[in-house]
Amino acid sequence: MSSEVSARRDAKKLVRSPSGLRMVPEHRAFGSPFGLEEPQWVPDKECRRCMQCDAKFDFLTRKHHCRRCGKCFCTKCCSQKVPLRRMCFVDPVRQCAECALVSHKEAEFYDKQLKVLLSGATFLVTFGNSEKSETMICRLSNNQRYLFLDGDSHYEIEIAQISTVQILTEGFPPGEKDTHAYTSLLGNQPVFEGGNARATGMFLQYMVPGTEGVTQLKLTAAEDANVGRRQAVAWLVAMHKAAKLLYESRDQ
Numbered sequence: 001m002s003s004e005v006s007a008r009r010d011a012k013k014l015v016r017s018p019s020g021l022r023m024v025p026e027h028r029a030f031g032s033p034f035g036l037e038e039p040q041w042v043p044d045k046e047c048r049r050c051m052q053c054d055a056k057f058d059f060l061t062r063k064h065h066c067r068r069c070g071k072c073f074c075t076k077c078c079s080q081k082v083p084l085r086r087m088c089f090v091d092p093v094r095q096c097a098e099c100a101l102v103s104h105k106e107a108e109f110y111d112k113q114l115k116v117l118l119s120g121a122t123f124l125v126t127f128g129n130s131e132k133s134e135t136m137i138c139r140l141s142n143n144q145r146y147l148f149l150d151g152d153s154h155y156e157i158e159i160a161q162i163s164t165v166q167i168l169t170e171g172f173p174p175g176e177k178d179t180h181a182y183t184s185l186l187g188n189q190p191v192f193e194g195g196n197a198r199a200t201g202m203f204l205q206y207m208v209p210g211t212e213g214v215t216q217l218k219l220t221a222a223e224d225a226n227v228g229r230r231q232a233v234a235w236l237v238a239m240h241k242a243a244k245l246l247y248e249s250r251d252q
Contacts, residue, residue: 011025011026011027011030012024012025012026013025013026014090017038018041019038019065019067019087019089019093020067020089020090020091020093021089021090021091022087022088022089022090023088023090024088025143030143030145031143031145032143032144032145033144033145033159033160033246034086034144034242034245034246035086035087035088036068036086036087037087038067038087039067039068039069039070040070041065041070042065042070042071042072044063044072047063047071047072050072050073050074050076050077051071051072051073052073052074052077052078052096052097053074053076053077055074055076055077057072057074061074061075062074062075064078064094065078065094066078066094066095066096066099067084067087067089067093067094067095068084068087068093068095068096068099068102068103069095069096069098069099071096073096077096077097078094078095078096078097079094080094080095080096080097080100081093081094081095082095082099082100082103082104083103083107084103085106085107085110086103086106086245106245108241109238109241109242109245112238113237113238113241113242114140114144114238114242116231116234116235116237116238117139117140117235117238117239117242118139118140118142119139119231119235120137120138120139120140120148120235121137121138121139121221121228121231121232121234121235122135122136122137122138122222122228122231122232123135123136123137123138123201123219123220123221123222123232124219124220124221124222125138125149125151125217125218125219125220126217126218126220127215127216127217128215128216128217133220134151134152134153135151136149136150136151136155137149137150137151138219138235140242141156144159145158145159145160146158146159147159157204157206158206158209159246161206161207161208161209162204162205162206162246163205163206163207163214164203164204164205164206165202165203165204165239165243165246166202166203166204167199167201167202167236167239167240168199168200168201168202168203168218168220169198169199169200170198170200198233199221199233199236199237199240200220200221200233200236201218201219201220201221201236202218202219202236202239203216203217203218203219204216204217204218204219219236221233221236
């Protein structure tokens with residue numbers, strides 16, 4: 001991929017919306033698949049009372065719109081200003097209590113897991129039904145739109161084309177032998193099976209633009225207990241969180 005194309009993918013611009021300043025991709029087509037669109041605000045004429053506590057709006061009880069859900073609330077019910085990175089806001093924005101809680105939880109992904117995905121990790125990669133595996137570094141692109149796999153060759157998988165993400169886990173239930181289970185992340189609410197389960201790999205199904213059918217690959221963390229394996233497991237856990245956000249974005 002040329003530096004010119006890469007720069008075009010990552011280019012951003014500052015825009016002002018009714019909700020505040022946003023740093024968005026210069027080209028809409030290169031927006032993050034984890035992003036959320038700004039909601040339509042409930043029209044003032046349709047909102048006479050707080051949609052949480054039912055307080056009547058008047059000269060003393062001011063009306064505010066939550067920047068995440070677009071509903072109307074009084075100051076008491078919509079007083080928190082919280083970062084909302086999924087909508088690319090530069091500064092923290094006003095949100096209702098319910099939305100603020102969700103945004104706080106998502107902040108961990110942007111502060112921790114996203115950095116892990118961008119840094120990448122080393123896996124044994126198996127394409128399709130091949131019996132051969134190749135050692136490759138897998139990482140998320142800077143604009144969050146692609147998975148890059150680099151080894152003897154280079155592959156790019158568009159996040160928006162991924163239809164299935166499954167995390168291969170290995171658990172240790174008391175008194176039982178090791179068990180293996182796949183946990184589906186797209187189309188169902190994602191959960192690791194069992195409190196003692198640990199991630200050991202990932203299975204992907206995705207479409208390649210211009211082709212028919214579904215392509216699949218499997219990432220497997222190395223068996224040794226060195227730093228590389230720990231990085232791989234951390235990357236898989238981060239991808240688990242990313243798949244949850246992707247599922248929520250598609251369900252918007």
